[in-house]
Amino acid sequence: MADRRLQVFHAVARHGSFTRAAETLYMTQPAVTFQIKQLEEQFNTRLLDRGHGRVTLTPAGEIVFAYAERILGLSDEMETRIAELTDELTGVLTIGTSQTIAGYWLPMLLDAFIKKHPRVVPRVFVANSENIENRVAAHELDVGLVEKQSDDPTLECTLACQDELKVIVRQGHELASATSLKATDLQGFPFVDRDPGAAIRALAEDFFRRNGVAPETLNRRGELGSLPSILHLVKQGFGFAIVANAALNDYNNRGLVGISLEPRLFSSLNVLVPKDRFRARLHSTFAEFAVNMFSNMQVKPQAPAEVTGLTQSGVADS
Known part of the structure; x- marks a missing residue:
């Protein structure tokens, strides 16, 4: 107009x-x-x-x-x-999402939402969580779906659910038979890491640091912004990686072994929207729909000690 x-x-x-x-x-x-x-x-x-x-x-x-x-x-x-x-939602909805959410959560969410609101046109931007958070705060994106909790005072951040982070190796790898792995168990092994700004990288670095391993001493063989590329390299025996459990549920990722960290580590799936005086109903409706759908899709695990900013019930601290 x-x-x-x-x-x-x-x-x-x-x-x-x-x-x-x-x-x-x-x-x-x-x-x-x-x-x-x-x-x-x-x-x-x-x-x-x-x-x-x-x-x-x-x-x-x-x-x-x-x-x-x-x-x-x-x-x-x-x-x-x-x-x-x-009483009908219409228009373009710009959504920012991290790699893992885009690959394993977003398709189901968009399918369900568009069936309910067929006149809405989603426009999706995929990047790491830090990038998405910044673009939502700058009003370049309507809604963000990220794997980190935001402390930006201009954003409303709602926890939807959690997903366990696991070490992945290819079948036959020296670590493949382990039931769980401590930070010190991973020292020296080639590591395929996420790119700086990725939420999973930040969580993994914090895990290593708190468990006696300086992240800079890890044997990083690569830093990639593409989750499919990381999975491919791990399948080829390039090293181990740390990814969300959702990635292991994909049929295409057979041949990979997922091993829990000790203590267990979890990422959080969060929905971001700007804290505006006025917010379009389309943006609010989609954000609420995403929170409800993700919350119903997965039972929150009871391991709060490793999830920054979460209580034992899996609800964000107030």
């Missing part, structure tokens, strides 16, 4: 980049440049300064940006209020 030129200008100003704005709006960079040029011609003044790899606002641009925020916010609120009168 709002002027497309204002939407594009707002995105460029917020990101300080034509490229980032184009990615966020799913437009080409020339199309973004054209929209900005039209807006500047309408006001007969330059709104953006381009230089040194960064886009900044001119004094006129500062004024337009302030009004654009108010206009776009009111436009979104109006469309949502009108849509609520029809």
